Amino acid sequence: MGQRRVATPQADDAKKRPHASKQPATTNTVLSATTTRKGEVFRAQRRTSEGVNAQASQHVINVPVNKSVYNGYGGKQFTLNMQPKRPRAPRPTLKVIPIGGVGEMGIGKNMTAIEYDNDIIIIDMGFLFPGSDYPGINYIIPDTQWLEENKHKIRAHIFTHGHLDHIGAFRHIIPKLPAPVYGTAFTLGMLQRTMAETDGSYEPEYHELKPEEHEIVQLCDSFSVELVRVNHSIPDSAAVVVRTPVGNILSSGDWRIEENPVDGRKFDFERLQDIAHTEGFLLMMNESTNCESAGTHTHGEHDIQHSMGEVMDKWAKSRIIISSFSSQLHRIQLILEEAEKHGRKVAFAGFSMIQNLEVALRTGAIKIPKDTVVKMEDLVKLPDHKITIVCTGSQGEFSAVLNRMATGAHKFVKIKGSDVVVFSSNPIPGNEKYVVRTVDGLMREGGDVVQNGKTHLTGVGPLHLSGHGYYDDHVRLISAVKPTYYLPNHGEFHMLVHNARLAEKECGIPRSHIFVCDPGDIVEFTTDGAHKIGRIPHSGGTMYDDAGAV
Known part of the structure; x- marks a missing residue:
């Protein structure tokens, strides 16, 4: 008696409840903000792993299909x-x-x-x-x-x-x-x-x-x-x-x-x-x-040497950068000879190329003309028309020398508008998109790019031989x-x-x-x-x- 009964009780207002401050699971702000559950991450990781194993199945399968x-x-x-x-x-x-x-x-x-x-x-x-x-x-x-x-x-x-x-x-x-x-x-x-x-x-x-x-x-x-x-x-x-x-x-x-x-x-x-x-x-x-x-082959390495001479004649005032496979040591021999004829110095860049050259010199597989090779760090002392650089990166490898030159990440060389870059190679099947990416990067910097098989564009003969x-x-x-x-x-x-x-x-x-x-x-x-x-x-x-x- 004397009390009033409420027919429909009201629930507490959740907004007014005190909340303990939620501690982040990690100090990494990016991870703390993600809503992806750990189990989902593990399942995605497992799917990726299974995909790699499926791709590699020809390496572990007992009997490959061969009909x-x-x-x-x-x-x-x-x-x-x-x-x-x-x-x-x-x-x-x-x-x-x-x-x-x-x-x-x-x-x-x-x-x-x-x-x-x-x-x-x-x-x-x-x-x-x-x-x-x-x-x-x-x-x-x-x-x-x-x-x-x-x-x-x-x-x-x-x-x-x-x-x-x-x-x-x-x-x-x-x-x-x-x-x-x-x-x-x-x-x-x-x-x-x-x-x-x-x-x-x-x-x-x-x-x-x-x-x-x-x-x-x-x-x-x-x-x-x-x-x-x-x-x-x-x-x-x-x-x-x-x-x-x-x-x-x-x-x-x-x-x-x-x-x-x-x-x-x-x-x-x-x-x-x-x-x-x-x-x-x-x-x-x-x-x-x-x-x-x-x-059959319609040209030889000496024809490529002649093409290198054409490049040095056509762009006589430019710094010339030639990218090739590091094992093409006979071609490097001919580039050295052609550079000597044109009064140019040659610098080499790329770990594998320098290592292969050392083996070639030690075993007598290559002969370097006297006073032709200089160190990369000494290039700043020479005018552009005296410089030829031979480097790796002809397949568009991201971390190779040529790509680092194009992006400005190389210690000694940055591509500039007067440079001429010669690809003395063909893209290995599967590498085409990487080569295109590198070529685009070089041309965005204003440099000229000369590639094999494009004589109609450059007026230069063959630059590669399989x-x-x-x-x-x-x-x-x-x-x-x-x-x-x-x-x-x-x-x-x-x-x-x-x-x-x-x-x-x-x-x-x-x-x-x-x-x-x-x-x-x-x-x-x-x-x-x-x-x-x-x-x-x-x-x-x-x-x-x-x-x-x-």
Whole structure:
């Protein structure tokens, strides 16, 4: 009584309630402001990781898809059920096993094992630069687990030349597979340079071979090797002739045919034809990189030297910057000679270029004209018409010298309107957008850009020459070697197939004698012929980022 009853009670006003001040979860203001839950972040991270693994599946998959008519199984897809346990053969057989470099998602990781009885030799040991689908991955090397399990059989490592897709994995693999190392002088110098990046706990045993001397070295009971001179875009390149109890194998390495090579060392067709005539070749393993390109090369390195002279004549008052691959040492030799003719000094920029020059000087692969080379820091003392700079960055690499010059990040050189930049290269497939980005940056600064294949715009002749033979060159080489069996290597899958078709159509090699392989395939040679007999247990690749193996 005397109290009033409220029919509809009112709730407390939430705005008037006291609130404890909420502490941020982190001192990072950006993270504190985000509304994304931690679980969502982890799930996104997992999806990204799964995506990378899916992209890399060709490096870990047990049996890659290969239904080519040249796959060794009549076009039928190989499965592990087709690989029964084989009883030990009554006598040893010869086996060729591509460990890498065949049918990859890029060109690289070149490595081949040849086995007979209790002996194994290995040719090349390269890595592969992955594309943008592999974020954070610097390179991929071959999976060597099967070789490590059989390292007691390994007698030697032989190298064809010094490009990273053939020697880049050397410092990672050689301590696991110790054996003597054979190659030409410059190639061994490049191998020793890569070993300088290790902790020095293992030092390989190096043996220099001279192709012009036709020296045959007995490696073990089963194998002897000989290097044969070929031309390529790096000095001292060679093909490898392996003599085995079953027959001779030719591993071509990378090659092109030059009528007038800079160092005077021509492709030794005579030696290959002599071996083919007197001994014969059981198998030819031949690179595939440019076999799809019609015809043959229409110019040589000396034509490029003439083009460099045209640039120096046309832009006589300008500072000239030439960007090229750091391994194009013969071209650098010709640039030095042309600069000397025009009264210019040459400065080099780029870590890999300077390292390669040091190896070339030490092994006699290059000769520098007297009083022609100056240091980058001394360029400020010279007028523009006296300056030529040779640098890396022709592929538009973000952190390379040329791109840093364009952005003003280089310590000694900033692009200005009177500069002329020459790209003495072609974009590697996949790098086109990066090259365009660099060219745009250079032209925004007002500089002139001269690129290969654009004579109609610049009035300058050819500025680049591929290091690989074209279609007609392959026909010429295969016809000279006359192998019984043929194995295309060093190429993406479509290149291997076109190389196989070329060998069948133009050179008369029977389809059943041609093998398009994937990493880990085993091709066995006996007195009854050659057959694919399955795959080794482990094949694929190991990825490396800034911290090491992934």
